[in-house]
Amino acid sequence: MAKHLGLTIKDVTASEIDSRAESSTQAEAAATPPDPRSALPTSPGGTFGRLMRFAIANIRRRPERFVLSVLGIALAIAAVTVVRTISTSFAITGGDSVTNAIGSHAIWVVPAQGVTYNAAAGALVSEGPASDITLPTGWTGTEMIAGLWHSSHGEVAVYGVAETPAGEAVMSARLAQRLGVSDGGPLRLGGHTVTVAVSGGSTAIAISPDLARDIVGDAGWWVADEPAADQGRNDLGKLFGTAVGLPSTQNPAQTPDKNGNGLVYDTTTGSGAVSFAQKYASAFSGQVTDSTLGLISIIGLVLGFVIAVSSFLASVQERRREFGIMSSVGLADEVLYFFLVESGVVFVAAWLIGVLAAGIAIWAVLPHLATPVAWAQASATVAAFLPAMAIVGAIVPVHRLLQQRPVALLTD
Amino acid sequence: MLKYGLMYGLLSARRRAREMLLPAITIATGAFLVVIVFGMQAGIKQQAASLGHAGEIGHAIVLISVTVLLVGVVEAAVATTRTIAHRTRELGVLGATGVRSRPVLVALLVEPVVTAFFGALGGAVLAAVVGAVLGAANAVSSSVSASGTVTGLVIAVAVSVVAAAITSVVPIWRAVNRPPIKSLSAS
Numbered sequence: 001m002a003k004h005l006g007l008t009i010k011d012v013t014a015s016e017i018d019s020r021a022e023s024s025t026q027a028e029a030a031a032t033p034p035d036p037r038s039a040l041p042t043s044p045g046g047t048f049g050r051l052m053r054f055a056i057a058n059i060r061r062r063p064e065r066f067v068l069s070v071l072g073i074a075l076a077i078a079a080v081t082v083v084r085t086i087s088t089s090f091a092i093t094g095g096d097s098v099t100n101a102i103g104s105h106a107i108w109v110v111p112a113q114g115v116t117y118n119a120a121a122g123a124l125v126s127e128g129p130a131s132d133i134t135l136p137t138g139w140t141g142t143e144m145i146a147g148l149w150h151s152s153h154g155e156v157a158v159y160g161v162a163e164t165p166a167g168e169a170v171m172s173a174r175l176a177q178r179l180g181v182s183d184g185g186p187l188r189l190g191g192h193t194v195t196v197a198v199s200g201g202s203t204a205i206a207i208s209p210d211l212a213r214d215i216v217g218d219a220g221w222w223v224a225d226e227p228a229a230d231q232g233r234n235d236l237g238k239l240f241g242t243a244v245g246l247p248s249t250q251n252p253a254q255t256p257d258k259n260g261n262g263l264v265y266d267t268t269t270g271s272g273a274v275s276f277a278q279k280y281a282s283a284f285s286g287q288v289t290d291s292t293l294g295l296i297s298i299i300g301l302v303l304g305f306v307i308a309v310s311s312f313l314a315s316v317q318e319r320r321r322e323f324g325i326m327s328s329v330g331l332a333d334e335v336l337y338f339f340l341v342e343s344g345v346v347f348v349a350a351w352l353i354g355v356l357a358a359g360i361a362i363w364a365v366l367p368h369l370a371t372p373v374a375w376a377q378a379s380a381t382v383a384a385f386l387p388a389m390a391i392v393g394a395i396v397p398v399h400r401l402l403q404q405r406p407v408a409l410l411t412d
Numbered sequence: 413m414l415k416y417g418l419m420y421g422l423l424s425a426r427r428r429a430r431e432m433l434l435p436a437i438t439i440a441t442g443a444f445l446v447v448i449v450f451g452m453q454a455g456i457k458q459q460a461a462s463l464g465h466a467g468e469i470g471h472a473i474v475l476i477s478v479t480v481l482l483v484g485v486v487e488a489a490v491a492t493t494r495t496i497a498h499r500t501r502e503l504g505v506l507g508a509t510g511v512r513s514r515p516v517l518v519a520l521l522v523e524p525v526v527t528a529f530f531g532a533l534g535g536a537v538l539a540a541v542v543g544a545v546l547g548a549a550n551a552v553s554s555s556v557s558a559s560g561t562v563t564g565l566v567i568a569v570a571v572s573v574v575a576a577a578i579t580s581v582v583p584i585w586r587a588v589n590r591p592p593i594k595s596l597s598a599s
Contacts, residue, residue: 068583083472296476303480314490365468
């Protein structure tokens with residue numbers, strides 16, 4: 001049986017491409033009698049290798065259709081990859097910005113006006129003065145100033161951090177470069193002159209709280225940590241919220257009530273496995289995938305899938321007789337493998353082209369919005385759709401074929 | 413001769429109208445998106461602004477909707493390869509009786525171009541109607557601009573027709589230039 005399979009594939013492939021190849025194959029077969037000890041066919045490459053050769057022979061028979069379906073699917077994949085790249089870089093910035101803003105503190109109390117991500121500054125800033133609360137006994141925490149400074153080099157986030165020495169401004173090397181200052185040099189900040197200290201990767205300037213209040217006003221939030229006795233509890237937010245009389249949540253997508261006094265975010269993992277920064281990041285990227293952009297790219301992917309199915313359907317229609325021959329010699333389910341390999345080749349080629357095209361498009365149109373890491377992550381995410389699409393794309397056309405009797409396939 | 417090719421193409425396109433329905437629908441979907449995106453540019457800009465980087469996100473939305481339109485158009489070209497496969501013998505007969513390749517090329521190009529034109533027009537008009545209805549019912553936060561809709565319509569139709577012609581011309585050219593004896597003996 002296995003021998004038959006090998007020879008059948010070989011013969012059909014050859015006869016379809018070139019009649020000369022067929023005669024030479026037969027001549028070969030006649031010249032070298034098969035080894036009686038081995039029931040396996042002698043052609044190299046194993047089953048997968050033969051399936052690949054069969055798929056490639058079929059692709060070469062209708063190269064323009066292969067090129068067109070790869071092109072269509074690649075365009076769709078490129079569109080999805082661009083959107084995913086944007087949303088992934090949003091997720092990365094969202095996660096980084098929340099880590100920058102609150103560090104490893106367990107409790108984050110945001111004012112009623114909420115906090116927003118300022119794209120120009122690249123950091124989270126508070127929209128209103130920190131909530132009017134008193135820390136419950138045992139808890140350690142501080143009111144942190146977090147506002148926008150309108151510098152001559154654009155908007156910059158300024159955080160008042162208690163540990164920062166007075167007269168010093170801590171910032172990342174990138175921000176220092178943007179502001180045109182160097183480590184140890186002076187910086188005119190509002191009406192004050194401070195010494196620049198380059199350290200860390202934060203996108204905001206850290207200065208002493210008094211100075212920060214002087215420059216950006218009262219805008220800010222609270223950060224707090226639990227007393228030693230309560231360490232390891234997973235309801236810290238609730239505990240703190242009850243003590244200060246504010247609602248609490250572990251969900252960063254929830255925003256504070258505009259008429260309230262603020263909202264307590266519990267940034268400990270709680271009962272889930274996902275960290276607060278990760279949740280914040282996904283809420284951030286969700287803004288992109290849920291927007292018009294995400295919707296359009298999904299429609300594109302559906303159209304790409306329609307192309308794949310319709311091109312496979314056409315190819316099945318044209319090869320009815322061929323499959324009739326196969327099923328009359330007992331190859332029924334194997335026909336599915338032929339199509340699976342072919343559809344796999346189409347989707348992998350389309351993925352490679354689509355992902356590269358997306359990279360070029362992002363680099364050309366949205367250089368500030370995406371990073372190579374985000375692009376790589378997005379490409380991997382899109383690759384995760386492919387197996388399902390390739391398998392369904394192959395099964396749909398072949399399914400109808402397999403329902404028919406060989407005679408029906410051979411006669412028309 | 414080209415005139416006869418065109419008429420021949422129109423006649424056969426009419427006969428095969430049903431098979432061009434799927435590509436017409438995919439193109440219409442793409443055109444619908446393009447027109448909606450252009451018509452509601454103000455609202456989309458607003459949404460993009462809330463994400464930051466308003467300009468770049470706005471560009472990305474236009475780029476991606478045009479890409480989706482192109483995906484729809486490629487389906488028309490795939491349908492053309494199917495047409496060619498069906499009509500191999502017919503092409504052989506035309507070649508054997510001495511019809512030159514250019515009129516045959518024109519005849520076969522009629523199908524994808526007409527599909528792209530009507531598909532894009534249908535999708536665009538539907539989008540314009542939907543946009544107008546949504547605007548009148550105040551269902552969307554921003555107004556639907558008439559000039560944006562018209563721009564979107566022109567771009568959708570032009571891009572579809574040109575892209576359909578470009579993607580279809582190579583498979584048609586290869587089929588038309590096959591030796592007639594090969595086309596006639598094909599099963």
